[in-house]
Amino acid sequence: LESVGAGGSVSRRGLAAVVGKFQFLAPLVKRGQNLLAPIYRARDSFREPFVSEWDPGRQWGPDVEVQMDAAAGDGVRMFSEALRRDPLRRYYLYEGSPELSGWWTGRHSGDRQYLPEHWATPEGVPAPVMDASGWQGGIALEDWRHIVDFPEHERAPHKSSNFREASTAASAVELLGPSHRGGRLLLRTDNTTTMSLVNKQGTMVPDLWPVGQRMFQAAAQYDLDLAAEHILGVENGLSDGLSRYVRRKDYSDWQYRRDEFESIQNLLTAPFTLDGGADPVGTNAHLPRYRSVVDSFTGRPVDGEHVYSNPDYAIIREYLEHFLRCQRQSPGTTSGTFVLPVWDTYDWWPLLKEAHLLRLYPARSDLFTSPEWRQLGAGDGTYAFGSARAFRGSTHWPVVVVHFPPLLPGRSDRTAAEGAGAPPSLRARKSVPVLTGDPARDRVKII
Numbered sequence: 001l002e003s004v005g006a007g008g009s010v011s012r013r014g015l016a017a018v019v020g021k022f023q024f025l026a027p028l029v030k031r032g033q034n035l036l037a038p039i040y041r042a043r044d045s046f047r048e049p050f051v052s053e054w055d056p057g058r059q060w061g062p063d064v065e066v067q068m069d070a071a072a073g074d075g076v077r078m079f080s081e082a083l084r085r086d087p088l089r090r091y092y093l094y095e096g097s098p099e100l101s102g103w104w105t106g107r108h109s110g111d112r113q114y115l116p117e118h119w120a121t122p123e124g125v126p127a128p129v130m131d132a133s134g135w136q137g138g139i140a141l142e143d144w145r146h147i148v149d150f151p152e153h154e155r156a157p158h159k160s161s162n163f164r165e166a167s168t169a170a171s172a173v174e175l176l177g178p179s180h181r182g183g184r185l186l187l188r189t190d191n192t193t194t195m196s197l198v199n200k201q202g203t204m205v206p207d208l209w210p211v212g213q214r215m216f217q218a219a220a221q222y223d224l225d226l227a228a229e230h231i232l233g234v235e236n237g238l239s240d241g242l243s244r245y246v247r248r249k250d251y252s253d254w255q256y257r258r259d260e261f262e263s264i265q266n267l268l269t270a271p272f273t274l275d276g277g278a279d280p281v282g283t284n285a286h287l288p289r290y291r292s293v294v295d296s297f298t299g300r301p302v303d304g305e306h307v308y309s310n311p312d313y314a315i316i317r318e319y320l321e322h323f324l325r326c327q328r329q330s331p332g333t334t335s336g337t338f339v340l341p342v343w344d345t346y347d348w349w350p351l352l353k354e355a356h357l358l359r360l361y362p363a364r365s366d367l368f369t370s371p372e373w374r375q376l377g378a379g380d381g382t383y384a385f386g387s388a389r390a391f392r393g394s395t396h397w398p399v400v401v402v403h404f405p406p407l408l409p410g411r412s413d414r415t416a417a418e419g420a421g422a423p424p425s426l427r428a429r430k431s432v433p434v435l436t437g438d439p440a441r442d443r444v445k446i447i
Contacts, residue, residue, distance in 0.1 A: 001068070001076045002348035009047045009065040016043055016060075022079055022244040026091050026201070027103060029082040031216025033202030036079070037209050038071035045069070071209075082220075090225065094102045094123070106186055106199065106227025109398065115188065127186040128176060129231070130168045132161065137168030138242025139175070143289040146175055147242050147385070159207070165191035166208050169198065169228070170215035177222030179251035185226040186314075190233045198228035217313040241294030245280050247383045252312040255284040255389060256339050260359075261308070261435065264337060264401055267358055267426055270338070274302060276309025283385050284371075298322040303330035310339040323404070324351065331407035342398040352402055353437030356426070359401035364394040402435065 001018060004010055015348070019039045026032035047065040048053055076103035094100045100107055115127045119142045128141035131229070134156035137148035142411035148171045149166060169187050176185060189195055197203045203212050219226050235241070266270060280292045286308065292295035297309070298318050303326040311319040320338070327334040343349065361367060372388035407425070426432065436443050 001082060002073075004068050004073065008068050010068060011062075012043060012064045012066045012222075013044075013060060013062060015039070015066060018041060018076070025083065028434055029079060030220035031213065032079060032082065033200055034212040035202070037075070037202055037204050037212075038069070039075045041206075042066055042068050042072035058139055066227040072210065085293075091241060097436065104225045104227060106229055108186070112235075115186075115229075117362075121186060122288045125184045125186050126176070126180060127188055127229070128172050129188045129236055129239045130165075130172050131190060131236050131243045132164035132168045133243040134161070134164075134238075136243055136245075136293075137164060137171065138239040138245075139168060139172045140238045140242065141176065145242060145292075145295075146171070147245065147281055149384070162193040162205075163189065163207055163211065165189060165194045166197055166211045166215075169194050170211050170218070173215050173222075173224065173226065174218045177218050177224055180224065181222045182224075184227070187226065187228040188231045188236075189228055190231055190236045192230060195228040195230050198226055201226075206400065237286050242280055245294055247279075247385065248381065249373055249383060250279070250371075252314065253279065253284060253370050255309065255370070256286070256310045257367055257369070259369065261286050264358060265308075268306075268337070268403070269426070270306045270334075270335060272306050272308040274305045274307050276302075276307050277311050279385065281385050283387055284389070301329070302326045302334070302336075304333050306334075307336040309336070313341060313343075316346070317351070320348055320351040327404065327407070333406060335406050336404040337401065338404075338412065339399065339401050341395075342400055344443060349439055349442070350437035352442070355402040355404050355435045357400060357433040357435060358403050361395070361399040363396060363398050365399065366391060366394055367399060368392070368395070 002017070004273070019036060022032070022036055022039070026036060029035070042095070043066055044380060046059075047067050051059055051064060089103060092101055092104055097109065100109065108120075108123055108125065110122045114122060119128075120126050126141060128139055130137065130139045132138070132148075136150055139146045139148065150159075150167070152158070154167065156162065156164075163425055169189060172187060173185065187194075193208070197208060197212055198215070199262045203209055217400050218224070231394065272287055273289060275282075275285045275287040275290035276297045278290040280291050280294045282288075282290050282292070297311075298315075302323060305326075307323060309319060309323075316338075323338075324335045327336065338355075340352075368391075369389040369393050371383070371386070372390050373383060375388045376383040376386050378384060403426075
């Protein structure tokens with residue numbers, strides 16, 4: 001069979017005998033099932049078209065021949081090469097859990113709530129989520145996010161939704177493979193066709209077959225075991241949001257200077273754990289963990305976090321109220337540091353009561369950058385994500401950096417007395433101004 005070129009013919013019986021043996025061995029070969037799909041199609045591609053009109057028994061006669069195409073030849077060759085490399089497939093053993101032992105098929109001991117909360121099975125298998133819209137795909141795993149931008153010929157209506165869902169899953173394997181080499185991935189999707197493709201390790205659908213090749217080639221390259229699990233669409237909000245996010249010019253995208261951010265971090269004893277406001281893929285985030293418009297800061301608890309945030313000025317009140325509610329739930333382990341304009345006549349200023357003033361910048365300070373929109377424009381009013389940023393001039397108003405330290409044990413306030421000393425979360429043991437939330441009194445301190 002390996003010597004037969006594209007367009008050559010072989011015995012149908014002989015090809016069926018070989019593909020049957022390959023089918024038996026397919027579980028041992030990464031992407032083995034997908035390699036068999038073009039061979040199965042060749043098995044039914046009669047050299048003489050009139051044979052298709054014969055009864056089934058006669059079609060299996062000893063003289064019936066079928067044609068091999070390039071894909072079938074490649075399948076035979078690659079499958080044979082994989083077998084000659086002495087393939088191995090890990091056999092997992094879980095003490096006390098025989099139902100989970102053996103060749104991994106995606107089974108785990110978690111319930112429907114466990115995976116969304118932990119991003120992994122109880123056995124430690126990472127479980128990314130993915131989804132696709134008519135023009136792009138979204139992938140998320142813990143604090144990592146990615147948007148797959150499909151080229152025009154793969155967008156609707158040129159390709160099916162199943163194609164884009166499966167292609168997004170293939171991208172997930174390619175992108176996550178290097179950091180999970182030699183392990184397993186449980187792909188969570190709301191598309192049953194993608195789940196079937198992954199779990200069967202192949203597909204007979206011609207349009208999806210190249211996508212399967214991409215996926216299983218990456219799995220072989222990074223020595224990954226793959227399985228997929230179906231999740232309800234209503235439970236797939238994050239990746240759905242990523243897949244539908246269209247980036248327009250965002251006039252609220254102002255990133256605090258990195259050197260100033262680090263100087264603020266150096267003032268504090270506890271490292272920041274969460275950036276409260278970034279774009280959906282984190283190109284303007286100062287921290288690995290962040291929130292964005294598709295994973296809202298105000299939509300999830302932040303108690304137990306040490307928050308840093310330079311919030312959109314239009315929603316400062318919502319940010320502060322949410323943080324303070326969460327801090328009351330876990331007062332001793334939650335802190336928040338916010339970069340804010342000095343707009344002491346706005347209705348959110350009273351929420352700064354007992355916040356510590358870490359930094360005051362006068363008007364006309366060079367503090368923020370915004371995306372280099374001219375480099376990122378797609379020409380249709382949308383913009384790509386990228387790291388290119390530029391200073392746009394000085395601020396029009398003073399800016400403060402305020403810090404809400406953890407509440408001291410047994411106390412409802414943050415300091416023994418206003419300005420009496422530094423809170424425990426500050427490295428420098430010196431007095432720091434404490435805001436009152438009263439614009440008139442605070443204006444004196446800021447001036």
